[in-house]
Amino acid sequence: MIEATLCFPRRTRGTESDPTEEVLLIEKRRGLGDGWYNGPGGKLEDGETPRECAVRETREEVGLEIDPETLEKAGELTFLLDGERHTFCHVYRTRSFSGEPTTTEEARPEWVPVDDVPYDQMWEDDQFWLPGVLEGETVVGEFRFEGGQPLDEAEFVGHDLEWNEHLETTDT
Numbered sequence: 721m722i723e724a725t726l727c728f729p730r731r732t733r734g735t736e737s738d739p740t741e742e743v744l745l746i747e748k749r750r751g752l753g754d755g756w757y758n759g760p761g762g763k764l765e766d767g768e769t770p771r772e773c774a775v776r777e778t779r780e781e782v783g784l785e786i787d788p789e790t791l792e793k794a795g796e797l798t799f800l801l802d803g804e805r806h807t808f809c810h811v812y813r814t815r816s817f818s819g820e821p822t823t824t825e826e827a828r829p830e831w832v833p834v835d836d837v838p839y840d841q842m843w844e845d846d847q848f849w850l851p852g853v854l855e856g857e858t859v860v861g862e863f864r865f866e867g868g869q870p871l872d873e874a875e876f877v878g879h880d881l882e883w884n885e886h887l888e889t890t891d892t
């Protein structure tokens with residue numbers, strides 16, 4: 721089973737009387753989910769903690785620097801393919817980062833208003849869990865796909881969600 725991360729940097733723009741909440745998404749330029757929007761993230765490397773992975777992937781994909789201690793754990797998602805656990809994904813959010821997002825070979829970053837997230841250009845499951853995560857909730861989710869590899873060509877067939885439960889996994 722693959723262990724992976726997703727990271728959602730957040731910021732507030734606009735004026736005090738008319739603020740706009742934004743999230744940094746990427747348009748993925750290769751690999752799983754190529755051409756779709758997602759948060760920065762990717763697979764854990766050997767010996768790496770999920771937090772370290774989220775920080776590294778965000779740096780590699782869009783050039784933002786994040787202090788791992790500022791990452792807030794927001795979710796644990798299990799993606800099943802044909803009944804087998806395919807990917808376990810740790811989801812984080814943060815408002816603390818430095819640098820300007822930059823396009824890389826892997827990703828094109830884009831600040832998007834939280835009210836205008838392009839769910840029709842994302843993994844089909846995102847519409848069920850990402851809105852709550854962007855509102856500050858925590859989620860534990862299981863998402864079922866069928867139809868064989870690769871996961872991003874399989875059919876999304878069902879899901880179960882629990883909100884604001886204690887996140888069980890050790891996350892050092």
Ligand SMILES: Nc1ncnc2c1[nH]c(=O)n2[C@H]1C[C@H](O)[C@@H](COP(=O)(O)OP(=O)(O)OP(=O)(O)O)O1
Nearest residue numbers: 724725726751752753761762763799807809843845
């Ligand atoms: N179903 C679903 N919804 C939302 N997000 C995801 C999924 N399945 C997924 O795999 N993901 C996420 C989890 C990861 O953040 C990425 C996939 O990572 P990937 O691009 O394979 O990992 P990298 O380590 O960056 O890959 P390469 O460097 O080898 O290209 O999608």
